């Protein structure tokens with residue numbers, strides 16, 4: 001039994017609190033709390049995360065493929081389709097959407113729930129019979145969290161008798177081809 005333990009055993013206040021040990025204990029508690037509250041990654045860059053939530057612009061890139069090079073439908077054939085049809089964005093910050101269109105036809109991304117109705121320019125017919133991709137950019141700022149459906153309102157998928165125009169199971173146009181969801185978190 002050392003001096004200090006002896007003091008404690010007798011109910012006396014220890015002569016000197018070992019400060020370094022006490023500080024170490026506080027740091028450990030803070031780290032545990034931070035991990036519990038927000039996860040290690042967030043806790044180490046809390047300031048950056050907060051400002052990013054306010055202002056950071058977001059970017060999404062989608063592609064449109066035509067008919068035979070598009071996504072297969074229930075008929076086993078490819079159809080005009082957006083890839084990817086579903087994507088996630090954060091509310092309160094502008095989203096720049098880039099659509100690379102490999103289809104000769106024009107399309108739209110129409111999502112009334114987020115105030116979006118963008119036209120997508122058709123691809124360019126090349127002399128070799130192929131279609132050169134044409135890129136369209138547009139921007140919107142989601143302000144409400146939730147899942148919002150978008151659809152293409154321009155008649156397309158002509159090669160399959162406009163099958164992708166739907167109606168889909170959840171609104172105009174076929175989900176996964178000419179319709180999908182914007183999930184705002």
Ligand SMILES: [Cu+2]
Pocket residue numbers: 080106107108152153154155156157178
């Ligand atoms: Cu379309």
